[in-house]
Amino acid sequence: MTRYRYDDEDVIAIVGSGAGGGTLANELAQKGHKVVVLEAGRHHAPEEFVNDEWRSFKQLAWLDKRTTSGSFRVAKDFPNLPAWICKTVGGTTVHWAGCCPRFMEHEFKASTYYDGIEGVNALDWPITLADLEPYYDRAEQKLGLAGTNGIPQLPANNNYKVFANGAQRVGYRRFHTGHYASNPVPRDGRPATIQDGFAFQGAKNRSRWSTLYTEIPRALATGKLDLRPEAHVIRVETDEQGLATGVTYIDGDGLEQFQRARVVAVAGNAIETPRLLLNSATSRFPDGLANSSGQLGCNYMRHLTASVYATFERPVRMYRGETMAGHIEDEAPNDPSRGFVGGYYLQLLSLGVPFMAAFVDPGGWGPDFASVMEGYENMAGLWLVGEDMPQATNRVTLNHDELDQFGQPVPNVHFDEHPNDLAMREHAWTAGEALYESVGAVGTIRTPPYPATHNIGTARMSERPENGVVNRFGQAHDVPNLFVSDASQFTTGAAANPTLTIVALAIRQAEYMSEQLRSGTIPTAGHAVWDGRDPGGAAPGGDASELAEQPANR
Amino acid sequence: MPEQLSDHARETTLRVARAMYPHDALPDEAYEKVVRAIAAEAHGNDAVTETIEQGVAELDSPTPFARLDASARLQALRQAEGSPYFALVQATAVVELYDNPLVWKAFGYEGPSVHRGGYVDRGFDDLDWLPDPPIALDEDAAPRGSGAPR
Numbered sequence: 001m002t003r004y005r006y007d008d009e010d011v012i013a014i015v016g017s018g019a020g021g022g023t024l025a026n027e028l029a030q031k032g033h034k035v036v037v038l039e040a041g042r043h044h045a046p047e048e049f050v051n052d053e054w055r056s057f058k059q060l061a062w063l064d065k066r067t068t069s070g071s072f073r074v075a076k077d078f079p080n081l082p083a084w085i086c087k088t089v090g091g092t093t094v095h096w097a098g099c100c101p102r103f104m105e106h107e108f109k110a111s112t113y114y115d116g117i118e119g120v121n122a123l124d125w126p127i128t129l130a131d132l133e134p135y136y137d138r139a140e141q142k143l144g145l146a147g148t149n150g151i152p153q154l155p156a157n158n159n160y161k162v163f164a165n166g167a168q169r170v171g172y173r174r175f176h177t178g179h180y181a182s183n184p185v186p187r188d189g190r191p192a193t194i195q196d197g198f199a200f201q202g203a204k205n206r207s208r209w210s211t212l213y214t215e216i217p218r219a220l221a222t223g224k225l226d227l228r229p230e231a232h233v234i235r236v237e238t239d240e241q242g243l244a245t246g247v248t249y250i251d252g253d254g255l256e257q258f259q260r261a262r263v264v265a266v267a268g269n270a271i272e273t274p275r276l277l278l279n280s281a282t283s284r285f286p287d288g289l290a291n292s293s294g295q296l297g298c299n300y301m302r303h304l305t306a307s308v309y310a311t312f313e314r315p316v317r318m319y320r321g322e323t324m325a326g327h328i329e330d331e332a333p334n335d336p337s338r339g340f341v342g343g344y345y346l347q348l349l350s351l352g353v354p355f356m357a358a359f360v361d362p363g364g365w366g367p368d369f370a371s372v373m374e375g376y377e378n379m380a381g382l383w384l385v386g387e388d389m390p391q392a393t394n395r396v397t398l399n400h401d402e403l404d405q406f407g408q409p410v411p412n413v414h415f416d417e418h419p420n421d422l423a424m425r426e427h428a429w430t431a432g433e434a435l436y437e438s439v440g441a442v443g444t445i446r447t448p449p450y451p452a453t454h455n456i457g458t459a460r461m462s463e464r465p466e467n468g469v470v471n472r473f474g475q476a477h478d479v480p481n482l483f484v485s486d487a488s489q490f491t492t493g494a495a496a497n498p499t500l501t502i503v504a505l506a507i508r509q510a511e512y513m514s515e516q517l518r519s520g521t522i523p524t525a526g527h528a529v530w531d532g533r534d535p536g537g538a539a540p541g542g543d544a545s546e547l548a549e550q551p552a553n554r
Numbered sequence: 555m556p557e558q559l560s561d562h563a564r565e566t567t568l569r570v571a572r573a574m575y576p577h578d579a580l581p582d583e584a585y586e587k588v589v590r591a592i593a594a595e596a597h598g599n600d601a602v603t604e605t606i607e608q609g610v611a612e613l614d615s616p617t618p619f620a621r622l623d624a625s626a627r628l629q630a631l632r633q634a635e636g637s638p639y640f641a642l643v644q645a646t647a648v649v650e651l652y653d654n655p656l657v658w659k660a661f662g663y664e665g666p667s668v669h670r671g672g673y674v675d676r677g678f679d680d681l682d683w684l685p686d687p688p689i690a691l692d693e694d695a696a697p698r699g700s701g702a703p704r
Contacts, residue, residue: 051666054653153689157678164687176690194672204668314683319663321678353663357652365574365644366628373652374577377662439684 002226004036006259009526011036011226012513013247013261015233015276018091019502020486021267022211022219023142027510029219033517036259037216038231038249040268041087044094046213049202053354056201060095062087065410066271067399072415073448077362082413083302084451085269089229090212092269092453093499097199097324098181098208099347099385100145100500102136105129106334107342107387107494113334114341114389119418121299121392125491126463126472135504142503143181143209144188146325153177154184157195157321159348162312162380166435167328167346175328178347181499182208182322190214197350199323231257234408236264236280236289236482243525244289244482250406262524263513265474267485267506270300270455274396274488275411277459277469290459290476296469297396299460300415301493302452304344304386306425308432309360310441311375318350318380326382331431332495340423343495344386346432351381359450372445380436384428385454387495389418396458454498459488473512474505481522485509559593559606566610566619567592571647573627579660588650592643602642609639 004011012028014021017039025037041062050056061084068075068082075082085092106113108125115122140148147153154177156164167175182193182203193207206213219225230252237245237258246260266273274297278288288296326348333343351359353376360372399412433444462468465477474489476482485506487498494501516522559567571588596603613619613630622630634640651657658665667673 051668054649147690155679156687156689158681160689161679161681161684161687164689164691165684168687168691173693174691176688176692193674194668195674195678196667196672197678198666198668205672315662316681317662317677320667320673320676352665353658353661354649354653357648363644365631365648367576370576373575374579374661 001220002223004034004226006257008034009260009262009524010034011259011261012263012265013038013259014265014267014485015247016091016267016269016272016486017089017211017216017227018086018267018269018486019093019211019499020506021265022090022093022215023503023506024265024267024485024510025225026211026215026219027507028514029222029224031510031514032224033514034224035219036226036228036261038233038247038259039089039091039227039229040232041089041229043089043227043229046202046204046206049204051196051198051201051204053201053352060086060088060202064404065402067402067410067412068415069412070394070415072417073362074451075415078451081451082415083269083271083455084453085455089216089227090210093210094202094212095200096453096499098178098322099324099327099497100140100143100179100181101327101345101496103129103132103494103496103501104332107492107496110390110492117341117389117420119391120389120420122390123460123462123467123491126461132501132504132508135508136500138507139500139504140179142214142507143500144183145179145181146184147176147179151187152184154180154182154193154322154325157325158316159318159321159350159380160326162316162439163326163328163346163348163382163435166439169438170435172328172330174330175326177325178327180322180325182325188214193322195321197319197321197323232406233268233276234279234406236266236276238280238282238285238289238479239525240284241525242284242479243523244479245525263481263483263517263522265483265485269486270458270488271396271411271413273484273486274458275398278396278398279408285478290469290478290482292478293462293466293468295392295460295462295467297458298392298394299390299457300394300396300413301388301390301456302415302449303388303454303456303493304384304421304425304428305449305452305454306384306429307349307381307447308384308429308436308444309379309381309447310433310436310444311372312378312380312440313442315377316380317377319352323350324348324383331428338427340420340427342387342389342420342424344384344424344428345495346428346435347383347385349381349383360445360447362448362450375443382432382435384425384432385495385497386424386428387493388421390457390460390492391416391418454487454493456487456490456493456498459484460491461489462491474509481524483509483513559596559603563606563610564589564593566613567606567643569619569627570613570631570643571651573624573631574644575647575651576624577660580657584651584654584657587654588643588647591646591650595642595646605638605642609634609637612637612639
């Protein structure tokens with residue numbers, strides 16, 4: 001196993017090992033760069049995963065204390081669990097389901113399409129769909145998406161049969177079993193899905209893509225990756241020039257360590273990423289690192305998230321098969337005549353009995369609740385995922401009144417829903433109910449948003465430094481050797497599940513970072529002028545005299 | 555202060571859990587799991603024990619909870635909603651009751667499946683009361699956005 005010295009000044013330190021961090025690590029390692037990945041969670045082998053919702057939750061979920069405020073219902077139902085994400089090697093790619101729509105063209109242009117709506121802090125992305133398309137192609141290939149690259153669609157499972165028949169009867173015209181990151185047939189050294197029905201608990205047979213058993217072992221095989229589980233980064237350190245020098249973390253033995261780095265990339269998910277940068281404030285960066293715009297932690301988005309469950313006279317057994325392998329696109333376009341801007345997808349969803357009880361109506365009890373649970377076998381379910389509006393006041397801040405196990409302030413997540421979010425959810429719930437009623441539902445249930453699986457926007461990309469935290473490559477406007485590599489960098493959230501876009505951006509970022517390091521364009525602490533050494537230890541390259549302005553601003 | 559729950563508190567809490575989540579088909583054994591979890595939380599914790607004993611005493615007044623019929627029990631619980639005891643029993647019951655293979659079986663949920671090869675050969679697509687739908691449909695001639703099947 002590769003192990004770099006703490007004072008090795010050539011390494012790229014990546015915080016987090018999920019879709020962003022894990023992909024970035026492999027892409028950089030394949031290009032010969034020295035990479036240290038610091039992952040707060042443990043390293044579990046897929047064999048350790050459990051087909052049991054609560055036991056798995058305790059094994060994989062990020063359960064470090066967080067607090068909430070604002071009017072969203074999660075603050076009441078799950079006050080210390082605003083997000084349902086993972087703390088383990090592989091990050092949230094361990095428990096994701098696999099839905100991978102691309103963004104649509106207009107979703108990169110919120111300021112153009114959604115401007116003038118009160119309370120919306122809209123901004124166009126500094127990139128377009130065309131910029132990202134080549135990287136979407138590569139990401140889809142990497143993830144092995146069903147329905148792309150000549151890979152067949154997944155078959156229809158029981159829950160999909162209800163969903164798709166309903167879609168046809170209400171007149172939807174574009175639906176399928178998903179561009180979905182679980183193998184319909186063996187591919188890329190991983191087997192086909194066995195339709196086990198456990199997605200959010202990790203794929204024990206590795207049929208669903210996760211960095212845990214794709215990107216990370218491949219990066220390790222290059223000999224360039226030093227993977228450090230149970231390494232909880234508490235600060236990004238900077239020098240008097242304002243460049244990142246490395247990261248301070250608490251290791252598995254509870255000891256504080258400092259890893260020097262020439263570049264730091266943060267991919268801790270959209271709550272931990274701004275928390276870390278806010279916690280890295282210095283006299284030079286009093287409002288948090290890379291926060292001259294004041295946008296760090298702001299514009300937190302969590303997607304529409306709502307569900308509809310329906311009961312039928314006959315069995316569905318929705319829990320059999322790929323959990324979210326169904327996708328309807330008809331409601332996704334931006335059609336303001338519906339009373340809101342942006343759009344949403346309807347996607348398949350199933351929960352087991354334990355999580356159905358926890359999420360179907362948080363706080364619910366009584367005979368009606370019991371009757372819903374007794375209908376479980378005859379139940380079908382769908383999820384509603386749509387774009388929520390960026391609002392400056394929805395934000396992640398440090399809560400200095402509550403400290404975590406390392407004595408660091410916990411993150412507080414403040415969220416109020418925008419009227420556009422509420423109008424979209426009402427429309428989506430109604431659409432989901434109509435779909436199920438068209439195939440004979442005897443009852444339908446509107447399930448409210450639960451802890452967010454999609455966390456977005458807290459270190460957003462912007463063309464100009466005053467509007468956002470990072471540039472079009474995820475590079476901090478204020479600190480050129482600091483990058484953000486997760487969905488925090490999304491300027492807006494779009495309707496699509498974020499993982500595919502996180503992966504596409506990470507591939508693109510790795511390409512950029514590698515080029516800039518080789519040409520010496522990224523200034524590095526202690527090297528005011530790039531010294532020409534290859535970061536991977538190979539032949540010298542680059543030209544010290546070319547230290548120039550930030551390429552993104554050319 | 556008592557260190558352990560009284561038998562009366564345990565018995566009443568079992569009735570409360572059953573009234574909150576009434577499933578006639580389930581044996582008391584399923585609800586005993588809820589009581590065990592609550593008792594474990596109370597064990598050695600005077601504050602929690604006191605919350606429970608006090609909550610039980612309030613439900614027993616004026617008529618002992620055990621002597622109320624089903625609708626009166628519901629009425630009593632509605633009045634208790636918001637109390638610390640109610641919150642404790644509700645939050646514990648909704649997890650403990652439904653996190654139990656005995657209950658899963660009663661509701662037609664088969665639980666862990668990997669060790670049996672998943673459902674790929676065991677009925678993941680056996681629903682037969684609706685026609686088999688297309689696994690991909692794109693009826694729009696002009697593609698909109700980029701989400702259309704490629």
